[in-house]
Amino acid sequence: MSEKVLSRASGKRDASAGEIVLAEVDLLMLHEITGPLAIRAFEEMGFERVWDPSKVVVVFDHNVPPSDISSASMMREMRAFVKAKGLTNFFEIGRGGIAHQLMAERGMSAPGRLIVGADSHTCTAGGLGAFGVGVGSTEAAAVLGTGKLWFRVPETFRVIVSNKLIEPSSPKDLILEIIGEIGMEGAIYKAIEYCGEGIRAMSLDGRLTLANMSIEMSAKTGIVEPDGKVASYIRERTGMEVELIRSDEDAEFEETFEFDASRTEPMVAIPPRIDDVKPARELGGVEIDQAFLGSCTNGRLEDLKAAARLLKSRKVSPRVRMVVTPASMEIYREAMREGLLDIFVEAGAIVCPPSCGPCLGMSQGVLGPEEVCVSSTNRNFVGRMGHRSSKVYLASPATVAASAIAGRITDPRDIA
Amino acid sequence: MSALRGRIIKYPDNVNTDDIIPARYLSSMDMDMVAGHAFEDYDPGFMEKIRERDIIVAGKNFGCGSSREHAVIVLKKVGIKAIIAESFARIFFRNSINQGLLVLQLDGSSEPFEDGDGVRIDLGRAVVENETKSTIHRLKPFPQFLMPILNEGGLVPYLKKRRSWEFR
Numbered sequence: 001m002s003e004k005v006l007s008r009a010s011g012k013r014d015a016s017a018g019e020i021v022l023a024e025v026d027l028l029m030l031h032e033i034t035g036p037l038a039i040r041a042f043e044e045m046g047f048e049r050v051w052d053p054s055k056v057v058v059v060f061d062h063n064v065p066p067s068d069i070s071s072a073s074m075m076r077e078m079r080a081f082v083k084a085k086g087l088t089n090f091f092e093i094g095r096g097g098i099a100h101q102l103m104a105e106r107g108m109s110a111p112g113r114l115i116v117g118a119d120s121h122t123c124t125a126g127g128l129g130a131f132g133v134g135v136g137s138t139e140a141a142a143v144l145g146t147g148k149l150w151f152r153v154p155e156t157f158r159v160i161v162s163n164k165l166i167e168p169s170s171p172k173d174l175i176l177e178i179i180g181e182i183g184m185e186g187a188i189y190k191a192i193e194y195c196g197e198g199i200r201a202m203s204l205d206g207r208l209t210l211a212n213m214s215i216e217m218s219a220k221t222g223i224v225e226p227d228g229k230v231a232s233y234i235r236e237r238t239g240m241e242v243e244l245i246r247s248d249e250d251a252e253f254e255e256t257f258e259f260d261a262s263r264t265e266p267m268v269a270i271p272p273r274i275d276d277v278k279p280a281r282e283l284g285g286v287e288i289d290q291a292f293l294g295s296c297t298n299g300r301l302e303d304l305k306a307a308a309r310l311l312k313s314r315k316v317s318p319r320v321r322m323v324v325t326p327a328s329m330e331i332y333r334e335a336m337r338e339g340l341l342d343i344f345v346e347a348g349a350i351v352c353p354p355s356c357g358p359c360l361g362m363s364q365g366v367l368g369p370e371e372v373c374v375s376s377t378n379r380n381f382v383g384r385m386g387h388r389s390s391k392v393y394l395a396s397p398a399t400v401a402a403s404a405i406a407g408r409i410t411d412p413r414d415i416a
Numbered sequence: 417m418s419a420l421r422g423r424i425i426k427y428p429d430n431v432n433t434d435d436i437i438p439a440r441y442l443s444s445m446d447m448d449m450v451a452g453h454a455f456e457d458y459d460p461g462f463m464e465k466i467r468e469r470d471i472i473v474a475g476k477n478f479g480c481g482s483s484r485e486h487a488v489i490v491l492k493k494v495g496i497k498a499i500i501a502e503s504f505a506r507i508f509f510r511n512s513i514n515q516g517l518l519v520l521q522l523d524g525s526s527e528p529f530e531d532g533d534g535v536r537i538d539l540g541r542a543v544v545e546n547e548t549k550s551t552i553h554r555l556k557p558f559p560q561f562l563m564p565i566l567n568e569g570g571l572v573p574y575l576k577k578r579r580s581w582e583f584r
Contacts, residue, residue, distance in 0.1 A: 020561055021583075037485060044572045045576050046575075046576050046579070074443065074445060118483060138514040139511075142571055145579075148581055184477065188477060188505065360482070381432050381434045382434070383434065384439075388458075
């Protein structure tokens with residue numbers, strides 16, 4: 001798939017793994033943290049015009065609404081740039097959400113597209129079959145000015161998933177299991193392709209979760225083989241028919257990994273390593289201070305529903321605070337209509353607006369010294385959500401909810 | 417830039433960009449202030465060490481995690497001249513070249529060095545010499561197509577001069 005996308009985007013007939021190509025980017029994303037550096041680099045490079053104002057997505061999602069003057073100033077700088085350059089895809093606070101989710105909802109992350117974003121989780125777009133890669137701010141500036149970027153065509157790891165997940169096991173549990181197997185440095189520079197019956201049976205929400213966490217194995221990107229579900233989703237949202245770009249039958253893969261989804265249990269990644277993964281049942285003794293449900297990994301409707309099923313008619317443990325942030329305003333509204341937000345609030349959780357804030361210890365759920373959080377996010381690095389002595393255990397939305405109820409890490413199957 | 421010498425700060429595998437600069441400082445554009453917090457959580461002694469040392473030697477997957485280019489900018493600001501590692505995470509590797517920071521790959525990089533060793537990097541011969549231990553190690557060749565960007569001092573000066581990419 002990677003070779004096909006990069007061949008098309010670079011105008012080469014047949015780019016193959018290892019080759020360096022200069023490719024035309026279909027979409028560039030900037031947010032308010034990495035964006036201002038990109039704008040400054042763009043100006044220093046001496047560019048005046050943005051290559052294509054309709055192909056740049058500007059989103060505020062990391063610290064929203066801004067919690068300090070400095071953040072507010074950076075947003076102000078971004079708004080001025082959006083206006084001056086006539087950028088047409090700007091999502092103000094309250095009208096968008098977390099970039100990766102927003103781009104999926106708007107049908108921007110479509111199969112075969114080459115999407116570059118100044119955020120490492122741009123690979124989330126692979127959930128819908130796009131080729132999404134994260135870059136730094138200077139490269140984002142180069143794309144703003146030229147519309148192009150160099151790529152090394154990656155080798156591909158194939159992950160074949162047989163059988164279906166059995167609830168309450170979820171795509172998050174599966175990707176944690178996959179990361180545990182491949183390792184956090186196991187896929188440096190590779191593209192990971194996910195396919196098989198277990199993937200076809202999965203909702204698009206779940207596929208976005210798989211693609212999202214591919215970067216945690218240091219992969220260049222993760223792509224879920226697109227199918228009819230993706231085509232109808234894009235059609236519903238944009239009216240466009242998309243071509244489903246897939247690997248050929250005889251495509252070569254550097255390595256192939258096989259997983260049986262029916263055997264996947266609720267899993268937890270133990271800090272500070274993403275690949276230190278164990279079944280939730282083995283961690284039952286770990287007491288928690290905070291439970292976080294949200295982020296570009298697991299703040300989607302399916303995730304909120306999974307948590308709400310457990311929290312309905314139950315309470316969050318008195319010694320735990322639970323923070324819920326839907327990943328986008330669309331999800332927020334839908335969760336409101338379906339009564340999910342009511343269930344969370346009734347259970348004693350606080351519902352925050354869409355934001356990346358808690359995931360990286362920036363706002364709306366920062367941890368103090370020694371505090372422990374079970375989180376539906378993607379990273380459990382030292383100090384990721386706050387103080388360096390705090391700890392983040394990564395888990396599925398159902399496990400987060402079950403743990404919030406019990407006050408300690410809990411397999412959702414063990415909630416009576 | 418054919419040879420450079422320095423004393424090393426040694427790190428293990430999988431040092432991530434949150435380790436290099438925690439997110440709580442990213443809501444500022446004052447990079448001098450931000451640089452003052454490099455490795456604050458991960459290695460609280462870093463700012464002391466950096467007074468007399470300027471080359472990082474690490475293990476696998478250096479710079480994994482977040483795409484934040486701030487990580488490279490702060491390392492340059494505090495005076496890091498080069499990073500040698502067994503492997504780099506791809507976004508960090510690219511960011512380093514784009515900021516004109518030398519990133520070199522060395523198989524088995526964790527073995528031949530100890531924290532504080534003096535090293536001499538000879539780019540012409542693609543070797544690094546551990547001057548403290550009198551051993552010589554062969555670096556992986558630096559990708560030739562990236563040399564023009566590195567030689568210009570980064571992607572900003574490269575594009576400022578050319579206004580477009582010079583790739584095939």
